Amino acid sequence: MMKTAITLCQVPEAVAGPFVLRTPLPEAFATAAAIGFDAVELFLPGPDFITVDEVKSLAVTHGLTIAAVGTGAGMLRHGLSITAADAEKREAAMNFVLAMIDFGGRLAAPAILGSMQGTGSLELLTTGLRRCGERAATHGVPFIYEPLNRYETNLFNRLGDAAKFIELHDLKNVVLLADLFHMNIEERDLPAAIREVGKHIGHVHFADSNRKAMGFGHTDAKQVIAALREIQYSGYLSAEIFPLPDPETAARQTISSIQSLR
Ligand code: LER
Numbered sequence: 001m002m003k004t005a006i007t008l009c010q011v012p013e014a015v016a017g018p019f020v021l022r023t024p025l026p027e028a029f030a031t032a033a034a035i036g037f038d039a040v041e042l043f044l045p046g047p048d049f050i051t052v053d054e055v056k057s058l059a060v061t062h063g064l065t066i067a068a069v070g071t072g073a074g075m076l077r078h079g080l081s082i083t084a085a086d087a088e089k090r091e092a093a094m095n096f097v098l099a100m101i102d103f104g105g106r107l108a109a110p111a112i113l114g115s116m117q118g119t120g121s122l123e124l125l126t127t128g129l130r131r132c133g134e135r136a137a138t139h140g141v142p143f144i145y146e147p148l149n150r151y152e153t154n155l156f157n158r159l160g161d162a163a164k165f166i167e168l169h170d171l172k173n174v175v176l177l178a179d180l181f182h183m184n185i186e187e188r189d190l191p192a193a194i195r196e197v198g199k200h201i202g203h204v205h206f207a208d209s210n211r212k213a214m215g216f217g218h219t220d221a222k223q224v225i226a227a228l229r230e231i232q233y234s235g236y237l238s239a240e241i242f243p244l245p246d247p248e249t250a251a252r253q254t255i256s257s258i259q260s261l262r
Pocket residue numbers: 017018072114115146148152179205240
């Protein structure tokens with residue numbers, strides 16, 4: 001059974017980004033629970049923004065789990081990437097991601113490598129993913145690698161290529177994020193791409209073709225859900241979408257689209 005999640009953002013630099021609830025966390029957790037989500041995905045400025053215990057307490061109060069934690073603030077706020085040419089900057093990026101892995105790990109939540117993969121070399125990506133996967137394993141969670149569209153990275157734009165790379169380098173604890181928005185730009189056929197990589201998918205960013213809530217664009221969500229069922233995906237459908245026309249409408253539309261397809 002797939003679970004629902006919604007993105008909560010506390011990063012001022014991400015004001016134009018695809019994140020739904022941006023109110024202070026106590027209010028955002030309450031909104032997510034009231035609208036009916038199972039979980040929240042956290043996009044925070046860094047690992048010291050809030051304590052793990054405070055997040056745990058919010059999660060318990062509102063009956064939510066933490067689906068995942070993003071690491072993109074390392075890029076947005078500090079210009080860091082784990083494939084940077086400069087070794088010092090690369091190490092600073094790794095330390096940021098590893099700290100987010102530890103933060104998420106204590107909440108039983110995996111961390112995501114999205115924009116922090118940068119635009120470097122596959123060799124540096126391999127080294128970085130191996131370290132991240134190993135650190136995540138110490139917490140008993142996977143590490144999530146996200147292929148992005150061509151305007152955001154030169155590394156992997158398609159799920160199939162990323163899955164082959166993971167297999168080739170035997171990156172055991174690294175799973176893939178199927179972000180339906182990026183896939184709509186890069187894949188020939190969304191359900192086919194999902195079936196092709198099957199068990200490699202560990203997380204889904206549930207967005208329509210225009211990065212609005214599912215149902216507000218032209219993606220055939222029914223076929224996408226059917227493919228996810230076929231590969232027995234039981235993770236989160238997480239709404240990483242623009243808060244349009246307003247956060248609450250976007251959040252409610254996500255839940256009703258999923259309910260209509262269940
Ligand atoms: C992050 O999950 C993502 O999808 C990137 O496009 C950064 O916003």
